[in-house]
Amino acid sequence: MNHERSRELYGRALSVLAGGVNSSVRATKPYPFFIERGDGAHVIDADGNKYLDYVMGYGPLLYGHDLPEPVAAAIQSHAADGPMYGAPTEIEVELAEFVARHVPSVEMLRFVNSGTEATVSAVRLARGHTGRDKIVVMQGGYHGAQESTLVEGDANNPQPSTAGIPEEFAQHTLPIPFNDPDAAQAVFEEHGDDIAAVLTEPILGNMGIVMPVDGFHETLRELCDDHGSLLIFDEVITGFRVGGLQCAQGKFGITPDLTTFGKIVGGGFPVGAIGGRAELIEQFAPSGDVFQSGTFSGHPVTMAAGLANLEYAAENDVYDHVNSLGEQLRSGLRDILADQAPEYTVVGTDSMFKVIFTRDGATDRGSQCGAGCQQDPDCQHYDHCPKTGADVADADTERWERLFWQAMKDQGVFLTANQYESQFISYAHTEADIEETLAAYAEAL
Ligand code: PLP
Known part of the structure; x- marks a missing residue:
């Protein structure tokens, strides 16, 4: 992907905005991509690259970028x-x-x-x-x-x-x-x-x-x-x-x-x-x-x-739609992790989700422990699900932020750059978007 225009804009931003941004979390490495516009579940950056968006403005956008x-x-x-x-x-x-x-x-x-x-x-x-x-x-x-x-x-x-x-x-x-x-x-x-x-x-x-x-x-x-x-x-x-x-x-x-x-x-x-x-x-x-x-x-x-x-x-069926896509995505992610990275954990509920790069052996948590387990004391994995901030504090943030987030971005999927910040599904997302996203996760992992 070409990011020349974003790089140029970031250079200008650095001389007039602290760290080149107006909110610290946006200062992604090596430089943020500047968004030109939104389109449904996608954002398009200043160089014309298109990304499936799961940041959704850090949560406010229930409908994605096309308002009803x-x-x-x-x-x-x-x-x-x-x-x-x-x-x-x-x-x-x-x-x-x-x-x-x-x-x-x-x-x-x-x-x-x-x-x-x-x-x-x-x-x-x-x-x-x-x-x-x-x-x-x-x-x-x-x-x-x-x-x-x-x-x-x-x-x-x-x-x-x-x-x-x-x-x-x-x-x-x-x-x-x-x-x-x-x-x-x-x-x-x-x-x-x-x-x-x-x-x-x-x-x-x-x-x-x-x-x-x-x-x-x-x-x-x-x-x-x-x-x-x-x-x-x-x-x-x-x-x-x-x-x-x-x-x-x-x-x-x-x-x-x-x-x-x-x-x-x-x-x-x-x-x-x-x-x-x-x-x-x-x-x-x-x-x-x-x-x-x-x-x-x-x-x-x-x-x-x-x-x-x-x-x-x-x-309208807004919550049914976003929550069922949430379930589709979390369940697909659990399958992928079970196969490729069983030490990692899928968390989330409704239209929120995240994969946490929990470390092998350190926590004995597995990809089976999704949100359902966190809620259900009868679940066989309950003891190993993250329940406190400390349970996830040892996650491999470096790997997420430096390698994985970039790998997802390179495949056209925009996630929150911070390992701990939630991602959001909007009414504009479709089942096909979720399948595309799952394929990107599998590849990036
Ligand atoms: N409370 C929670 C739970 C949040 O997640 C946030 C921001 O993400 C805030 C408060 C602060 O909101 P704002 O960024 O609109 O000031």
Whole structure:
């Protein structure tokens, strides 16, 4: 493949954008390919190369790059009316009503502009509501580029995970292993009176897709109830992707106090949202005393895109289609790995998937351990499935990122370059695309 134009653009970008990009994950090696346009399930780069796309904007694009006609029409009509006003519009009320109607825990919301903003506001709301400072997070979880959650280590020794965050800030964040009820119990025993909230993705989506084991969310729910802390589900990835319109909380039958959204709820435009019980959400100013604000929040074009997106999903076979392709792909991948790389692991659910380059012998995990096993204690492979961030932390990231990702790209398949970030299937993908993808995996492996 020729990438001359991308190389040239990257050269220009390097002199005006830090690292040549606007989000660190896009800085793929040796240089990113620049996208010119999308076409259904494909993207076309600046040199005219075409790739089957499983990045899907890192999750927001439920329909791929060709929007259904009503979605495109809603966007165009709101954009044509002037982009935004700094005053309320009907469309934001309609999207809020739609979300509140479908997502079990949500009675009221506030829209913001990114998943990061949503988790920042949710944490502030939890602290304001409880008058407490500490939040519990999961090791390997991700909640955006914010001070309270860019923390690593464990509950006894939390440390900022990036330069630029004061150590004192990190002391308020208590990381515990996902799927470890004893660790959750212990952190509440020690800090229970100071914990404002437990903040977790219902499925870890930035650590290779780690499913919750049976009972873990229930334990968190109980501990929060017993100690007067809030349970916050970060559904920025899983919202309106896993569990259909009810999201992951509907799939697992757990009702968090607060939920954060992003990605799909904005239909491909910048978005975030914090939802929950009315008495909690009403603590945002001006009805309450927790400050929250945003010039672009509830942007009419975003709201129109989000609403048309979700209404289309409610009226068509969107989730059936993407989830069944997800099953086809994961099952095909399991067969390929069993044959070619039995030490590797297929993970995922609904329309999310990933192959993790787990190492032979180090974990005794096999390709048989897909998402079903992670969920089913009766499965013969259950003990060997990844259940915590640490279980997948030893993966061969170098091999994935330097060799495998490139080999897939060379065959015209665009995957997330990071070993741990999920991939996504859209309504534009077809069974034939999945077969083509499986052949590319077999070849690249
Ligand atoms: N929460 C989760 C679970 C995410 O995966 C992300 C981003 O990928 C965020 C929050 C942050 O969202 P954004 O990048 O829109 O700020």
